[in-house]
Amino acid sequence: MLKLLGAAAVVFSCTLIGMTVASGYSRRPMEIRALLNALQMLETEVSYGATPLPEALALVAERCDPRIALLFNRASEELLTLRGITARESWETALKEFYPKSALNRSDRTILLELGNSLGVSDREDQLKHLALTREQLKLEQAKAEDDSQRNTKVYNYLGFLGGLTLVLIFI
Amino acid sequence: MSILRPMQVLDAEQTMLDEVLTLLPPSLRDILSNLPVAIKNSVEEIRVRQGRPLMLGLAQRDGYVSHQGAILDSEVGAYQVSATDIERVTQLVSRSSLYALEEELRNGFITLPGGHRVGITGKVLTEQGRVKNIKYISSFNFRISRAVLGAADRVLPYLIAPDGRFFHTVLVSPPRCGKTTLLRDLVRRLSSGVPELGFPGATVGVVDERSEIAGCYRGVPQREVGPRTDVLDACPKAAGMMMLLRSMGPTVIATDEIGRQEDIAALEEVINAGIKVLTTIHGSSLEELADRPALQYLFQIKAFQRFVILGRSRGVGTVEDIIDGQTLRSLGVKLC
Numbered sequence: 352m353l354k355l356l357g358a359a360a361v362v363f364s365c366t367l368i369g370m371t372v373a374s375g376y377s378r379r380p381m382e383i384r385a386l387l388n389a390l391q392m393l394e395t396e397v398s399y400g401a402t403p404l405p406e407a408l409a410l411v412a413e414r415c416d417p418r419i420a421l422l423f424n425r426a427s428e429e430l431l432t433l434r435g436i437t438a439r440e441s442w443e444t445a446l447k448e449f450y451p452k453s454a455l456n457r458s459d460r461t462i463l464l465e466l467g468n469s470l471g472v473s474d475r476e477d478q479l480k481h482l483a484l485t486r487e488q489l490k491l492e493q494a495k496a497e498d499d500s501q502r503n504t505k506v507y508n509y510l511g512f513l514g515g516l517t518l519v520l521i522f523i
Numbered sequence: 524m525s526i527l528r529p530m531q532v533l534d535a536e537q538t539m540l541d542e543v544l545t546l547l548p549p550s551l552r553d554i555l556s557n558l559p560v561a562i563k564n565s566v567e568e569i570r571v572r573q574g575r576p577l578m579l580g581l582a583q584r585d586g587y588v589s590h591q592g593a594i595l596d597s598e599v600g601a602y603q604v605s606a607t608d609i610e611r612v613t614q615l616v617s618r619s620s621l622y623a624l625e626e627e628l629r630n631g632f633i634t635l636p637g638g639h640r641v642g643i644t645g646k647v648l649t650e651q652g653r654v655k656n657i658k659y660i661s662s663f664n665f666r667i668s669r670a671v672l673g674a675a676d677r678v679l680p681y682l683i684a685p686d687g688r689f690f691h692t693v694l695v696s697p698p699r700c701g702k703t704t705l706l707r708d709l710v711r712r713l714s715s716g717v718p719e720l721g722f723p724g725a726t727v728g729v730v731d732e733r734s735e736i737a738g739c740y741r742g743v744p745q746r747e748v749g750p751r752t753d754v755l756d757a758c759p760k761a762a763g764m765m766m767l768l769r770s771m772g773p774t775v776i777a778t779d780e781i782g783r784q785e786d787i788a789a790l791e792e793v794i795n796a797g798i799k800v801l802t803t804i805h806g807s808s809l810e811e812l813a814d815r816p817a818l819q820y821l822f823q824i825k826a827f828q829r830f831v832i833l834g835r836s837r838g839v840g841t842v843e844d845i846i847d848g849q850t851l852r853s854l855g856v857k858l859c
Contacts, residue, residue, distance in 0.1 A: 438619035470619065471619035472621060
Protein backbone atom coordinates (compact mmCIF):
# COMPACT_ATOMS: atom_id res chain seq x y z
CA MET A 352 0.00 0.00 0.00
CA LEU A 353 2.73 2.38 1.02
CA LYS A 354 4.68 1.39 -2.08
CA LEU A 355 1.74 2.25 -4.26
CA LEU A 356 1.35 5.67 -2.66
CA GLY A 357 5.05 6.43 -3.15
CA ALA A 358 4.86 5.34 -6.77
CA ALA A 359 1.89 7.61 -7.35
CA ALA A 360 3.74 10.53 -5.76
CA VAL A 361 6.78 10.00 -8.00
CA VAL A 362 4.68 9.84 -11.17
CA PHE A 363 2.68 12.88 -10.13
CA SER A 364 5.69 15.08 -9.38
CA CYS A 365 7.54 14.08 -12.55
CA THR A 366 4.45 14.91 -14.59
CA LEU A 367 4.31 18.32 -12.93
CA ILE A 368 7.96 19.00 -13.75
CA GLY A 369 7.30 18.03 -17.35
CA MET A 370 4.29 20.32 -17.53
CA THR A 371 6.21 23.26 -16.08
CA VAL A 372 8.91 22.94 -18.71
CA ALA A 373 6.26 22.58 -21.38
CA SER A 374 4.40 25.67 -20.24
CA GLY A 375 7.61 27.69 -20.71
CA TYR A 376 7.44 26.73 -24.38
CA SER A 377 3.79 27.53 -24.76
CA ARG A 378 4.05 30.87 -22.91
CA ARG A 379 6.64 32.32 -25.26
CA PRO A 380 4.47 32.53 -28.38
CA MET A 381 1.68 34.03 -26.30
CA GLU A 382 3.93 36.70 -24.89
CA ILE A 383 5.32 37.51 -28.31
CA ARG A 384 1.80 37.87 -29.61
CA ALA A 385 0.97 40.20 -26.74
CA LEU A 386 4.11 42.23 -27.51
CA LEU A 387 3.08 42.51 -31.15
CA ASN A 388 -0.29 43.88 -30.08
CA ALA A 389 1.28 46.29 -27.64
CA LEU A 390 3.71 47.62 -30.25
CA GLN A 391 0.81 48.10 -32.60
CA MET A 392 -0.86 50.24 -29.94
CA LEU A 393 2.33 52.22 -29.45
CA GLU A 394 2.47 52.79 -33.19
CA THR A 395 -1.05 54.19 -33.12
CA GLU A 396 -0.23 56.49 -30.21
CA VAL A 397 2.85 57.77 -32.03
CA SER A 398 1.29 58.21 -35.44
CA TYR A 399 -2.24 59.42 -34.75
CA GLY A 400 -2.13 60.72 -31.22
CA ALA A 401 1.40 62.18 -31.29
CA THR A 402 1.29 61.28 -27.59
CA PRO A 403 4.56 61.97 -25.77
CA LEU A 404 6.47 58.76 -25.14
CA PRO A 405 6.08 58.56 -21.33
CA GLU A 406 2.31 58.82 -21.60
CA ALA A 407 2.14 56.60 -24.66
CA LEU A 408 4.01 53.85 -22.82
CA ALA A 409 1.76 54.19 -19.79
CA LEU A 410 -1.35 53.98 -21.98
CA VAL A 411 -0.04 50.86 -23.68
CA ALA A 412 0.76 49.31 -20.29
CA GLU A 413 -2.81 49.89 -19.18
CA ARG A 414 -4.39 48.29 -22.19
CA CYS A 415 -2.04 45.47 -23.13
CA ASP A 416 -1.89 41.88 -21.91
CA PRO A 417 -1.07 42.00 -18.16
CA ARG A 418 1.76 39.52 -18.70
CA ILE A 419 3.84 42.09 -20.54
CA ALA A 420 2.49 45.27 -18.93
CA LEU A 421 5.50 45.38 -16.61
CA LEU A 422 7.84 46.24 -19.48
CA PHE A 423 5.87 49.28 -20.61
CA ASN A 424 4.96 50.35 -17.13
CA ARG A 425 8.54 50.38 -15.90
CA ALA A 426 9.82 52.18 -18.99
CA SER A 427 7.21 54.88 -18.54
CA GLU A 428 7.94 55.25 -14.81
CA GLU A 429 11.65 55.57 -15.45
CA LEU A 430 11.07 58.32 -18.01
CA LEU A 431 8.86 60.25 -15.64
CA THR A 432 11.46 60.33 -12.87
CA LEU A 433 13.26 63.18 -14.70
CA ARG A 434 16.64 62.01 -13.54
CA GLY A 435 18.03 63.02 -16.88
CA ILE A 436 17.93 59.60 -18.48
CA THR A 437 17.11 58.91 -22.09
CA ALA A 438 14.37 56.75 -23.51
CA ARG A 439 16.93 54.09 -24.43
CA GLU A 440 18.20 53.84 -20.88
CA SER A 441 14.75 53.61 -19.35
CA TRP A 442 13.74 50.97 -21.89
CA GLU A 443 16.86 48.99 -21.05
CA THR A 444 16.19 49.19 -17.31
CA ALA A 445 12.63 48.04 -17.83
CA LEU A 446 13.75 45.21 -20.08
CA LYS A 447 16.33 44.08 -17.55
CA GLU A 448 13.57 43.71 -14.98
CA PHE A 449 11.04 42.20 -17.32
CA TYR A 450 13.21 39.66 -19.13
CA PRO A 451 13.92 37.23 -16.24
CA LYS A 452 10.21 37.08 -15.41
CA SER A 453 9.16 36.48 -18.98
CA ALA A 454 9.32 33.40 -21.20
CA LEU A 455 11.19 35.30 -23.90
CA ASN A 456 14.53 34.06 -25.15
CA ARG A 457 17.70 35.95 -25.97
CA SER A 458 16.92 36.73 -29.57
CA ASP A 459 13.61 38.27 -28.51
CA ARG A 460 15.50 40.37 -26.02
CA THR A 461 17.98 41.53 -28.64
CA ILE A 462 15.16 42.66 -30.90
CA LEU A 463 13.57 44.64 -28.06
CA LEU A 464 16.91 46.16 -27.07
CA GLU A 465 17.40 47.39 -30.62
CA LEU A 466 14.02 49.08 -30.55
CA GLY A 467 15.23 51.02 -27.50
CA ASN A 468 17.97 52.65 -29.56
CA SER A 469 15.46 54.41 -31.75
CA LEU A 470 12.61 55.11 -29.32
CA GLY A 471 11.66 58.74 -29.31
CA VAL A 472 14.74 60.11 -31.04
CA SER A 473 13.41 60.81 -34.50
CA ASP A 474 10.43 62.12 -36.41
CA ARG A 475 7.16 60.31 -36.80
CA GLU A 476 7.89 58.51 -40.07
CA ASP A 477 11.15 57.19 -38.74
CA GLN A 478 9.57 56.02 -35.50
CA LEU A 479 6.92 54.14 -37.42
CA LYS A 480 9.58 52.47 -39.55
CA HIS A 481 11.45 51.28 -36.50
CA LEU A 482 8.32 50.01 -34.79
CA ALA A 483 7.28 48.18 -37.96
CA LEU A 484 10.72 46.63 -38.28
CA THR A 485 10.59 45.40 -34.70
CA ARG A 486 7.20 43.89 -35.29
CA GLU A 487 8.42 42.12 -38.43
CA GLN A 488 11.33 40.62 -36.53
CA LEU A 489 9.11 39.57 -33.66
CA LYS A 490 6.71 37.93 -36.10
CA LEU A 491 9.54 35.72 -37.35
CA GLU A 492 10.38 34.82 -33.77
CA GLN A 493 6.74 34.14 -33.12
CA ALA A 494 6.59 31.61 -35.95
CA LYS A 495 9.65 29.87 -34.57
CA ALA A 496 8.27 30.00 -31.05
CA GLU A 497 5.00 28.44 -32.16
CA ASP A 498 6.89 25.64 -33.92
CA ASP A 499 8.97 25.01 -30.84
CA SER A 500 5.94 25.12 -28.66
CA GLN A 501 3.98 22.61 -30.73
CA ARG A 502 6.86 20.21 -30.77
CA ASN A 503 8.11 20.62 -27.24
CA THR A 504 4.91 21.06 -25.28
CA LYS A 505 3.76 17.54 -26.07
CA VAL A 506 7.25 16.08 -25.73
CA TYR A 507 7.79 17.49 -22.24
CA ASN A 508 4.31 16.63 -21.06
CA TYR A 509 4.82 12.98 -22.07
CA LEU A 510 8.43 12.96 -20.96
CA GLY A 511 7.44 13.99 -17.45
CA PHE A 512 4.75 11.36 -17.12
CA LEU A 513 6.76 8.58 -18.75
CA GLY A 514 9.92 9.52 -16.87
CA GLY A 515 7.94 9.17 -13.65
CA LEU A 516 6.72 5.74 -14.69
CA THR A 517 10.25 4.66 -15.59
CA LEU A 518 11.55 5.73 -12.19
CA VAL A 519 8.78 3.77 -10.51
CA LEU A 520 9.61 0.66 -12.54
CA ILE A 521 13.31 0.97 -11.70
CA PHE A 522 12.67 1.39 -7.98
CA ILE A 523 10.17 -1.41 -7.79
CA MET B 524 3.73 66.02 -13.21
CA SER B 525 6.17 66.96 -10.56
CA ILE B 526 7.81 69.83 -12.41
CA LEU B 527 4.51 71.56 -12.88
CA ARG B 528 4.59 73.62 -9.78
CA PRO B 529 2.49 76.74 -9.66
CA MET B 530 4.17 80.06 -10.11
CA GLN B 531 5.71 81.28 -6.94
CA VAL B 532 5.96 84.88 -6.06
CA LEU B 533 9.33 86.48 -5.88
CA ASP B 534 11.56 83.68 -4.65
CA ALA B 535 10.87 83.03 -8.31
CA GLU B 536 14.41 83.84 -9.46
CA GLN B 537 16.05 80.86 -7.84
CA THR B 538 13.36 78.42 -8.89
CA MET B 539 13.28 79.71 -12.46
CA LEU B 540 16.78 78.46 -13.22
CA ASP B 541 16.18 75.28 -11.26
CA GLU B 542 13.13 74.51 -13.36
CA VAL B 543 15.31 74.54 -16.43
CA LEU B 544 18.08 72.58 -14.74
CA THR B 545 15.80 69.58 -14.30
CA LEU B 546 15.69 69.37 -18.07
CA LEU B 547 19.45 69.26 -18.52
CA PRO B 548 21.50 66.07 -18.44
CA PRO B 549 23.41 65.45 -15.18
CA SER B 550 26.74 66.49 -16.76
CA LEU B 551 25.48 70.03 -17.41
CA ARG B 552 23.15 70.19 -14.45
CA ASP B 553 25.96 69.58 -11.97
CA ILE B 554 28.09 72.34 -13.45
CA LEU B 555 25.30 74.90 -13.53
CA SER B 556 24.02 74.16 -10.05
CA ASN B 557 27.49 75.13 -8.81
CA LEU B 558 27.12 78.66 -10.17
CA PRO B 559 27.30 81.44 -7.60
CA VAL B 560 23.84 82.54 -6.52
CA ALA B 561 24.28 86.06 -7.91
CA ILE B 562 25.00 84.62 -11.34
CA LYS B 563 22.12 82.16 -11.08
CA ASN B 564 19.78 85.05 -10.53
CA SER B 565 20.94 86.92 -13.59
CA VAL B 566 21.12 84.07 -16.09
CA GLU B 567 18.97 84.91 -19.08
CA GLU B 568 20.19 82.29 -21.51
CA ILE B 569 22.00 78.99 -21.42
CA ARG B 570 23.74 78.27 -24.70
CA VAL B 571 24.55 74.67 -25.49
CA ARG B 572 26.37 74.20 -28.79
CA GLN B 573 27.91 70.94 -29.89
CA GLY B 574 31.71 70.90 -29.80
CA ARG B 575 31.84 74.41 -28.40
CA PRO B 576 32.10 75.82 -24.92
CA LEU B 577 29.08 76.00 -22.65
CA MET B 578 28.01 79.63 -22.34
CA LEU B 579 25.64 81.72 -20.32
CA GLY B 580 23.89 84.89 -21.34
CA LEU B 581 23.79 87.22 -18.35
CA ALA B 582 22.03 90.51 -17.89
CA GLN B 583 24.82 92.68 -19.29
CA ARG B 584 27.29 90.27 -20.88
CA ASP B 585 27.88 86.64 -21.64
CA GLY B 586 30.51 84.27 -20.35
CA TYR B 587 32.03 80.81 -20.65
CA VAL B 588 31.42 78.29 -17.91
CA SER B 589 34.23 76.22 -16.39
CA HIS B 590 33.95 72.59 -15.28
CA GLN B 591 33.51 73.84 -11.72
CA GLY B 592 30.72 76.23 -12.57
CA ALA B 593 32.72 79.47 -12.57
CA ILE B 594 32.26 82.18 -15.16
CA LEU B 595 35.29 82.66 -17.41
CA ASP B 596 36.12 85.45 -19.80
CA SER B 597 38.15 83.28 -22.14
CA GLU B 598 37.54 79.95 -23.76
CA VAL B 599 40.47 78.34 -21.97
CA GLY B 600 39.26 75.87 -19.34
CA ALA B 601 35.64 76.15 -20.37
CA TYR B 602 33.42 73.09 -20.44
CA GLN B 603 33.13 71.73 -23.97
CA VAL B 604 29.71 70.45 -24.92
CA SER B 605 29.93 66.91 -26.27
CA ALA B 606 27.79 65.07 -28.78
CA THR B 607 26.38 62.98 -25.92
CA ASP B 608 25.34 66.14 -24.08
CA ILE B 609 23.46 67.31 -27.14
CA GLU B 610 21.79 63.96 -27.59
CA ARG B 611 20.67 63.96 -23.98
CA VAL B 612 19.43 67.52 -24.05
CA THR B 613 17.44 66.66 -27.16
CA GLN B 614 15.80 63.73 -25.43
CA LEU B 615 15.10 65.64 -22.25
CA VAL B 616 13.61 68.77 -23.72
CA SER B 617 11.47 66.69 -26.05
CA ARG B 618 10.53 64.30 -23.25
CA SER B 619 11.87 61.55 -25.50
CA SER B 620 9.18 62.36 -28.01
CA LEU B 621 10.69 64.24 -30.94
CA TYR B 622 7.97 62.79 -33.14
CA ALA B 623 5.36 64.71 -31.16
CA LEU B 624 7.11 68.04 -31.66
CA GLU B 625 7.25 68.39 -35.43
CA GLU B 626 5.14 71.52 -35.35
CA GLU B 627 7.38 73.06 -32.69
CA LEU B 628 10.55 72.14 -34.54
CA ARG B 629 9.19 73.80 -37.65
CA ASN B 630 8.94 76.98 -35.61
CA GLY B 631 12.40 76.45 -34.19
CA PHE B 632 11.55 76.36 -30.51
CA ILE B 633 9.95 74.25 -27.82
CA THR B 634 8.09 75.65 -24.83
CA LEU B 635 8.98 73.96 -21.57
CA PRO B 636 6.84 73.57 -18.48
CA GLY B 637 7.30 76.82 -16.60
CA GLY B 638 7.04 78.84 -19.80
CA HIS B 639 10.74 78.78 -20.63
CA ARG B 640 11.69 78.44 -24.23
CA VAL B 641 14.35 76.43 -25.97
CA GLY B 642 15.51 77.63 -29.37
CA ILE B 643 16.87 74.89 -31.59
CA THR B 644 19.10 74.82 -34.66
CA GLY B 645 20.52 72.02 -36.72
CA LYS B 646 20.07 70.68 -40.22
CA VAL B 647 16.75 71.77 -41.60
CA LEU B 648 14.76 69.44 -43.83
CA THR B 649 12.51 71.12 -46.33
CA GLU B 650 9.65 69.91 -48.45
CA GLN B 651 8.59 71.99 -51.43
CA GLY B 652 10.41 74.98 -50.03
CA ARG B 653 8.79 74.81 -46.60
CA VAL B 654 10.56 73.82 -43.44
CA LYS B 655 9.52 70.30 -42.56
CA ASN B 656 11.68 69.38 -39.63
CA ILE B 657 15.06 69.82 -37.97
CA LYS B 658 17.42 66.89 -38.01
CA TYR B 659 20.90 66.62 -36.49
CA ILE B 660 20.13 69.14 -33.79
CA SER B 661 23.35 70.86 -32.74
CA SER B 662 22.55 74.01 -30.76
CA PHE B 663 20.16 74.90 -27.99
CA ASN B 664 19.39 78.25 -26.48
CA PHE B 665 17.49 78.01 -23.21
CA ARG B 666 15.75 81.30 -22.58
CA ILE B 667 14.82 81.62 -18.97
CA SER B 668 11.51 83.31 -18.62
CA ARG B 669 11.16 85.43 -15.54
CA ALA B 670 7.93 86.76 -14.23
CA VAL B 671 8.71 90.19 -12.90
CA LEU B 672 5.64 90.92 -10.87
CA GLY B 673 5.30 94.65 -10.55
CA ALA B 674 6.90 95.46 -13.90
CA ALA B 675 3.70 97.20 -14.92
CA ASP B 676 3.28 99.34 -11.82
CA ARG B 677 5.17 102.35 -13.16
CA VAL B 678 3.47 102.53 -16.54
CA LEU B 679 -0.10 101.67 -15.57
CA PRO B 680 -1.03 105.21 -14.43
CA TYR B 681 -0.30 106.45 -17.98
CA LEU B 682 -2.35 103.73 -19.65
CA ILE B 683 -5.61 104.17 -17.80
CA ALA B 684 -7.79 107.20 -18.44
CA PRO B 685 -9.16 109.26 -15.53
CA ASP B 686 -12.59 107.71 -16.16
CA GLY B 687 -11.13 104.22 -15.68
CA ARG B 688 -10.92 103.14 -19.31
CA PHE B 689 -7.85 101.40 -20.65
CA PHE B 690 -6.13 103.04 -23.64
CA HIS B 691 -5.23 101.09 -26.79
CA THR B 692 -1.58 100.49 -26.01
CA VAL B 693 1.48 99.38 -27.97
CA LEU B 694 4.76 98.42 -26.35
CA VAL B 695 7.62 99.27 -28.70
CA SER B 696 10.96 97.67 -28.03
CA PRO B 697 14.03 96.08 -29.56
CA PRO B 698 14.48 92.38 -28.74
CA ARG B 699 15.40 91.40 -25.18
CA CYS B 700 14.31 94.59 -23.51
CA GLY B 701 11.57 93.14 -21.38
CA LYS B 702 8.68 93.64 -23.79
CA THR B 703 6.99 90.33 -23.11
CA THR B 704 7.61 90.59 -19.39
CA LEU B 705 5.90 93.97 -19.26
CA LEU B 706 3.05 92.73 -21.45
CA ARG B 707 2.49 89.74 -19.18
CA ASP B 708 2.42 91.86 -16.06
CA LEU B 709 0.04 94.34 -17.68
CA VAL B 710 -2.27 91.46 -18.56
CA ARG B 711 -2.14 90.26 -14.98
CA ARG B 712 -2.92 93.68 -13.54
CA LEU B 713 -5.74 94.44 -15.98
CA SER B 714 -7.24 91.04 -15.32
CA SER B 715 -7.24 91.37 -11.56
CA GLY B 716 -8.11 95.06 -11.57
CA VAL B 717 -6.28 98.18 -10.48
CA PRO B 718 -8.38 99.65 -7.68
CA GLU B 719 -6.01 102.57 -6.98
CA LEU B 720 -6.62 103.83 -10.54
CA GLY B 721 -10.32 103.07 -10.49
CA PHE B 722 -9.97 100.25 -12.98
CA PRO B 723 -12.16 97.25 -12.27
CA GLY B 724 -10.90 93.82 -13.34
CA ALA B 725 -11.47 93.20 -17.04
CA THR B 726 -11.82 90.03 -19.05
CA VAL B 727 -8.60 89.74 -20.99
CA GLY B 728 -8.16 87.51 -24.02
CA VAL B 729 -4.58 86.62 -24.88
CA VAL B 730 -3.49 85.29 -28.26
CA ASP B 731 -0.18 83.70 -27.41
CA GLU B 732 1.20 82.64 -30.77
CA ARG B 733 4.69 81.92 -29.50
CA SER B 734 3.65 80.63 -26.08
CA GLU B 735 5.70 83.39 -24.49
CA ILE B 736 3.14 85.48 -22.68
CA ALA B 737 1.39 82.88 -20.58
CA GLY B 738 3.95 80.14 -21.09
CA CYS B 739 1.27 77.53 -21.55
CA TYR B 740 2.18 73.92 -21.08
CA ARG B 741 -0.54 71.69 -22.52
CA GLY B 742 -2.88 74.62 -22.73
CA VAL B 743 -2.60 75.67 -19.08
CA PRO B 744 -0.89 79.01 -18.33
CA GLN B 745 2.25 78.51 -16.28
CA ARG B 746 2.67 82.20 -15.61
CA GLU B 747 0.58 84.44 -13.43
CA VAL B 748 -1.83 86.02 -15.91
CA GLY B 749 -4.72 86.98 -13.64
CA PRO B 750 -8.13 85.55 -12.81
CA ARG B 751 -10.06 86.92 -15.79
CA THR B 752 -7.65 85.87 -18.51
CA ASP B 753 -8.30 83.39 -21.30
CA VAL B 754 -5.35 82.23 -23.38
CA LEU B 755 -5.37 80.87 -26.91
CA ASP B 756 -2.05 79.13 -26.93
CA ALA B 757 0.07 78.73 -30.09
CA CYS B 758 -2.69 80.28 -32.16
CA PRO B 759 -1.93 82.50 -35.17
CA LYS B 760 -2.58 86.07 -34.07
CA ALA B 761 -5.08 87.18 -36.69
CA ALA B 762 -7.24 84.05 -36.43
CA GLY B 763 -6.93 84.04 -32.65
CA MET B 764 -8.11 87.63 -32.24
CA MET B 765 -11.20 86.85 -34.29
CA MET B 766 -11.88 83.71 -32.27
CA LEU B 767 -11.63 85.58 -28.98
CA LEU B 768 -13.76 88.40 -30.30
CA ARG B 769 -16.56 85.99 -31.19
CA SER B 770 -16.37 83.54 -28.35
CA MET B 771 -14.97 84.90 -25.14
CA GLY B 772 -16.38 88.38 -24.83
CA PRO B 773 -13.12 90.08 -23.86
CA THR B 774 -12.78 93.70 -22.78
CA VAL B 775 -9.09 93.74 -23.66
CA ILE B 776 -7.28 91.62 -26.23
CA ALA B 777 -3.56 91.23 -25.72
CA THR B 778 -1.11 89.85 -28.22
CA ASP B 779 2.57 89.82 -28.95
CA GLU B 780 4.56 91.18 -31.89
CA ILE B 781 2.15 92.57 -34.40
CA GLY B 782 3.65 93.08 -37.83
CA ARG B 783 2.05 91.16 -40.66
CA GLN B 784 -0.67 92.58 -42.86
CA GLU B 785 -3.34 90.16 -41.63
CA ASP B 786 -2.54 91.03 -38.01
CA ILE B 787 -3.20 94.68 -38.77
CA ALA B 788 -6.54 93.90 -40.38
CA ALA B 789 -7.57 91.80 -37.39
CA LEU B 790 -6.46 94.56 -35.02
CA GLU B 791 -8.60 97.09 -36.82
CA GLU B 792 -11.61 94.84 -36.51
CA VAL B 793 -10.98 94.36 -32.81
CA ILE B 794 -10.70 98.12 -32.29
CA ASN B 795 -13.89 98.68 -34.28
CA ALA B 796 -15.67 96.19 -32.05
CA GLY B 797 -14.92 98.49 -29.13
CA ILE B 798 -12.44 96.15 -27.54
CA LYS B 799 -9.24 97.58 -26.10
CA VAL B 800 -5.98 96.40 -27.60
CA LEU B 801 -2.70 95.72 -25.88
CA THR B 802 0.13 94.63 -28.15
CA THR B 803 3.84 94.87 -28.84
CA ILE B 804 5.93 95.79 -31.86
CA HIS B 805 9.60 95.20 -32.60
CA GLY B 806 11.38 98.50 -33.06
CA SER B 807 13.26 101.19 -31.25
CA SER B 808 11.42 104.39 -32.07
CA LEU B 809 8.14 105.69 -33.45
CA GLU B 810 9.79 107.14 -36.55
CA GLU B 811 11.09 103.72 -37.44
CA LEU B 812 7.65 102.18 -37.09
CA ALA B 813 5.91 104.83 -39.15
CA ASP B 814 8.07 103.83 -42.13
CA ARG B 815 6.81 100.27 -42.16
CA PRO B 816 4.18 99.82 -44.85
CA ALA B 817 2.06 97.44 -42.81
CA LEU B 818 1.86 99.82 -39.88
CA GLN B 819 1.36 103.07 -41.80
CA TYR B 820 -2.36 102.57 -42.01
CA LEU B 821 -2.77 102.14 -38.27
CA PHE B 822 -0.76 105.30 -37.73
CA GLN B 823 -2.91 107.18 -40.18
CA ILE B 824 -6.13 106.32 -38.43
CA LYS B 825 -4.43 106.94 -35.11
CA ALA B 826 -5.62 103.61 -33.84
CA PHE B 827 -3.32 103.52 -30.86
CA GLN B 828 -3.62 105.84 -27.92
CA ARG B 829 -0.43 105.09 -26.03
CA PHE B 830 3.04 104.03 -27.13
CA VAL B 831 5.38 102.71 -24.46
CA ILE B 832 8.98 102.78 -25.69
CA LEU B 833 11.27 100.30 -23.97
CA GLY B 834 15.05 100.09 -24.01
CA ARG B 835 18.04 98.88 -22.07
CA SER B 836 19.66 102.19 -21.27
CA ARG B 837 19.24 101.58 -17.54
CA GLY B 838 18.98 97.80 -17.58
CA VAL B 839 16.42 95.43 -19.06
CA GLY B 840 12.93 96.84 -19.07
CA THR B 841 13.84 100.51 -18.95
CA VAL B 842 10.83 102.61 -19.92
CA GLU B 843 12.39 105.19 -22.22
CA ASP B 844 9.27 107.12 -22.98
CA ILE B 845 5.49 107.02 -23.12
CA ILE B 846 3.92 108.80 -26.07
CA ASP B 847 0.34 109.90 -26.61
CA GLY B 848 -1.02 108.33 -29.78
CA GLN B 849 -3.19 111.27 -30.81
CA THR B 850 -0.73 114.12 -30.46
CA LEU B 851 2.40 111.96 -30.85
CA ARG B 852 3.92 113.95 -28.02
CA SER B 853 5.77 112.52 -25.10
CA LEU B 854 3.84 112.44 -21.88
CA GLY B 855 7.03 113.64 -20.29
CA VAL B 856 7.91 110.38 -18.70
CA LYS B 857 11.50 109.50 -18.07
CA LEU B 858 11.38 106.68 -15.64
CA CYS B 859 14.19 104.63 -14.33
